[in-house]
Amino acid sequence: MKLKFLTTAAALACLTLGTAAHAETLRLSHQWSNTDVRNKVAEIVANGVAEADVDLEIQIFGSQSLFKAREQYRPLSRGQLDMTVLPLSYAGGQQPAFNLTLMPGLVKNHDHAARLSESPFMAALEEKMADDDVMVLVHGYLAGGFVGKDKCITKPEDVAGSQIRAAGKSFEQMLAGAGASIASMASSELYNGLQTGVLTAANTSSSSFVSYRIYEQVKCYTPAGDVALWFMYQPMLINKSKFESLTEEQQAALLAAAEKAQAFYLEEAKKEDASSEQVFRDAGVEIAQMSQADFEAWRALAQKHPTSLHRRSA
The missing domain is CATH 3.40.190.170 (Bacterial extracellular solute-binding protein, family 7)
Known part of the structure; x- marks a missing residue:
């Protein structure tokens, strides 16, 4: 009986160890x-x-x-x-x-x-x-879309002279071609950048604009709508x-x-x-909309100022 008990206990121990080994x-x-x-x-x-x-x-x-x-x-x-x-x-x-x-x-x-x-x-x-x-x-x-600390951004000329954050080389090259100065940073750094004046504008996802409470630091928001330039x-x-x-x-x-x-x-x-637009609206931020003509102007600018990556991929 004792031998049987030990054998059973040993089998259970092996089973437990075998299970734990896969945890x-x-x-x-x-x-x-x-x-x-x-x-x-x-x-x-x-x-x-x-x-x-x-x-x-x-x-x-x-x-x-x-x-x-x-x-x-x-x-x-x-x-x-x-x-x-x-x-x-x-x-x-x-x-x-x-x-x-x-x-x-x-x-x-x-x-x-x-x-x-x-x-x-x-x-x-x-x-x-x-x-x-x-x-x-x-x-x-x-x-995603754009935010402006002092003005709305819908078309390329709106970013001239601004200090802007963009995610990705393609957007940075395009915005620089429109006359903006580029500040490279993660979206998690946007709030501080806008608060301290390092940034006067930014673009990122609708989710990040809300998640990081960017509505507390800007005057105008251009959300992704029927026309969306920014997908990541x-x-x-x-x-x-x-x-x-x-x-x-x-x-x-x-x-x-x-x-x-x-x-x-x-x-x-x-x-x-849509929900991000409502959050900004409720916070008293002005809402701007990008038109199809604005969208085409941005695309033409991006094609005019391609990165080396674009040229290799063409």
Whole structure:
């Protein structure tokens, strides 16, 4: 009887150890607050794998608490970070092709953005990411607009003489061509830049304008509407080797949760533009609208002042 008990106990111990050996905790880093849509996307994935009960946990570190906004891709590619939600153009210095995910007028609307995520264009970018040991879990584009500290911005001549932040080389080149001075910084630094006078204007996503309370520092907001010049690819990424080290059940749970998160991301992205406009309006900020003629003027300017990346891609 004693021998039988010991044998049973040993079997249970081996089973417990075997289960524990597959338990994984993944660290996910991003730069936004817990009310931002990109944090909600992260939460959907984290909750999804928790509900799947496959010994997989995702810990979310928001508001740059783990890595600075522009410093996440490199540690991800080196296996020092497991997951991130990141504007891919932030990593354009490491992979110049990533700058293609933020080009003036490239994306027409949110449905077009969703189609781009399933296109040969995105497949080629994913090959670049795979070279860095990175893979996409959740595709997502967000639209954005302009803010002005002292005036409205709808057309190129409106930025002449301004000190402006733009995300991505293509936008910086275009805005410089319109006579603006460029200040390069992450969207998380916009509030301080506008508050201290380092910036007089900026463009970023509708979500970031609200998440970072930019309505407290500006006179006028030009939101993404029927005409949107600014679309930025901001996916959830995972270290490829880490994903491949997970069990089949853990991988399946992660992919299923990511699929739900991607559907949510697209629908919420569509809502963010209108809701951000209302937030700025309620805060007493003037609302301006970009016309189709304004849009065409910006695109013509972008074509007139192409970056070296554009020339290589032409």
